[in-house]
Amino acid sequence: MNKGFLLVISGPSGSGKGTICKKLLERNRDLVLSVSATTRKPRKGEIDGVNYFFVDEDKFEEMIRNNEFLEHANVHGNKYGTPMKFVVDQIENGEIVILEIDVQGALQVKNIYNEAILIFLLPPSMEELKNRINKRGTETKEDIDIRLNNAYRELKLIDKYDYVVVNDKVDDAVENIEIIINAEKLKVKRMKKILDNIINN
């Protein structure tokens, strides 16, 4: 069995990472989505260990203290984190794990787990990013400005990433991510077992 890897799909607000990841996972049933831990209460139908690992505040704080997270953050008063053990176990098992996360989270992950492969999702232009954020229609002028300023700031962090995928059309962006996955599978460092088989036969 060759080792799998962690693919982090990230980008500014409005880059479309949610849509892209959903489609990517639909088209590639063998990919494994990273399961987050959260202090938020389960919603109807959510299953512990499938949608989230539901934990209480004490447990979450303990996990932070024990360095069990690849990243963690506070969102609207609830805590979310990516448990390292789940990801590492899957990778050892040969699986490709997908983590969809914002730019700050992606860089936390890369800091702790340098082997993670980071994809930056880009809108085709900043004009288009503005349109997308505007179209949501749920945000005030001030919120929109904050999101845009954040996007500009985040773009300057792109050098920390491995790959860039421009999200002009969803299908094209998903195909490009599939190409990256297939190329990464061919990296020498992941082929040790296959190599042993060939050399010994």
Next chain:
Amino acid sequence: MNKGFLLVISGPSGSGKGTICKKLLERNRDLVLSVSATTRKPRKGEIDGVNYFFVDEDKFEEMIRNNEFLEHANVHGNKYGTPMKFVVDQIENGEIVILEIDVQGALQVKNIYNEAILIFLLPPSMEELKNRINKRGTETKEDIDIRLNNAYRELKLIDKYDYVVVNDKVDDAVENIEIIINAEKLKVKRMKKILDNIINN
């Protein structure tokens, strides 16, 4: 214009690198084949600067002294080398340059030009490699043993490479190389110009 890159396709005798490169270039007319310098006399129909750069012994020695080669070797009394300038000019021009070469040459290239992307072509098994070398029918038992021993030695150098492609079926191997090329095009370090365009629009 984004920068191109140098893709070195390499592998032991019998790995099929000649067949693979021919097909790859047929299917991808935009790829540029690296042109070697040689002291061998031109054959009928060979054009200077297209098939080879034809140079005399003195010029070749001068090029070695001036560190103008990415690699060079002596083959049956003729000298062959890969001029760095041709490759670097093409890359600066955004082109993807293909170099087909044996394992020793590939490692020379990587030593001098670390950004080169190295693909190791593998036979599906050592048994199959033996069959392929045998089938040529032009070699003595001794020659075959030498080639097989070399192949085993060369396999141990695979850690110096970036990617491994198993050449079981030619079309599958070529497709895998195309996947590697397309993924490499998406590397952040090659996207500077595209990024500047997006940020400023």
